[in-house]
Amino acid sequence: MPSALINIPKKAKRGDVIEIKTLMSHIMETGYRHTASGSVVPRDIITSFTCRFNGTEVFRADLYPAIAANPFITFFTTVTESGKFEFEWIGDKGFSETAQASITVE
Amino acid sequence: MANSNHTTRRTVLGLAGGAAALVIVRPVDATPAMLQAAIRNVVGEANVRTGKVKLDIPPLVENGNTVPMTVSVLSPMTADEYVKSIHIFNEKNPQPNIGNFYLGPRAGRAQISTRIRLADSQKVTAIARLSDDTFWSATADVVVTLAACTEEAT
Numbered sequence: 001m002p003s004a005l006i007n008i009p010k011k012a013k014r015g016d017v018i019e020i021k022t023l024m025s026h027i028m029e030t031g032y033r034h035t036a037s038g039s040v041v042p043r044d045i046i047t048s049f050t051c052r053f054n055g056t057e058v059f060r061a062d063l064y065p066a067i068a069a070n071p072f073i074t075f076f077t078t079v080t081e082s083g084k085f086e087f088e089w090i091g092d093k094g095f096s097e098t099a100q101a102s103i104t105v106e
Numbered sequence: 107m108a109n110s111n112h113t114t115r116r117t118v119l120g121l122a123g124g125a126a127a128l129v130i131v132r133p134v135d136a137t138p139a140m141l142q143a144a145i146r147n148v149v150g151e152a153n154v155r156t157g158k159v160k161l162d163i164p165p166l167v168e169n170g171n172t173v174p175m176t177v178s179v180l181s182p183m184t185a186d187e188y189v190k191s192i193h194i195f196n197e198k199n200p201q202p203n204i205g206n207f208y209l210g211p212r213a214g215r216a217q218i219s220t221r222i223r224l225a226d227s228q229k230v231t232a233i234a235r236l237s238d239d240t241f242w243s244a245t246a247d248v249v250v251t252l253a254a255c256t257e258e259a260t
Binding site for chain 1: 221
């Protein structure tokens with residue numbers, strides 16, 4: 001069951017730089033491991049992560065198998081108005097998850 | 107006659123051995139050539155200079171499956187002068203790429219953190235692309251006690 005954890009401040013002052021922490025539970029199977037019988041475990045990873053604020057992209061990442069399981073990504077952004085952050089993870093085997101978080105700017 | 111036969115057999119065996127080594131070794135380790143190619147893919151013909159980038163990663167890690175890592179870039183992050191992207195590479199995982207992170211002037215602070223996998227003790231390189239399209243890098247050595255990727259799946 002995929003689930004996301006998002007950590008952002010609820011409130012901020014106009015022009016503040018805030019830290020956004022995100023975690024998505026995902027196996028991030030590299031595609032380089034073998035089972036005991038020798039067959040390759042097929043790759044199953046998240047390949048793309050995007051963060052938008054009120055519809056505008058503020059951060060994006062391409063992920064590779066070298067990103068650890070349950071990808072944890074933190075980054076910064078400047079807030080100028082109240083609004084909603086939207087997060088999107090896209091991956092192999094049709095994986096697609098979204099999450100949202102709101103912030104009040106005073 | 108016998109001599110030439112011998113030589114042929116040896117040549118054939120040598121070739122076969124070489125081919126087998128190529129087939130087996132290539133998927134296991136990213137070669138320095140693969141790392142160079144991956145970096146060239148990002149920077150093109152531009153020069154990559156050392157500096158401005160700070161790569162925070164533990165020098166000794168017990169478990170290569172999750173290695174915390176922070177990259178920060180010295181930049182005022184204004185509309186005219188900011189970091190466009192941060193690219194992270196490794197030397198010895200099966201693939202040279204770890205991740206690409208795209209920022210912009212409104213990031214406010216050019217810093218990202220994540221957790222990565224390392225298949226062996228090796229060098230990790232972070233390259234930042236600034237708004238003036240110059241490239242800056244930092245490299246760190248990491249010793250890994252328990253490697254990622256090698257264990258059998260259950």
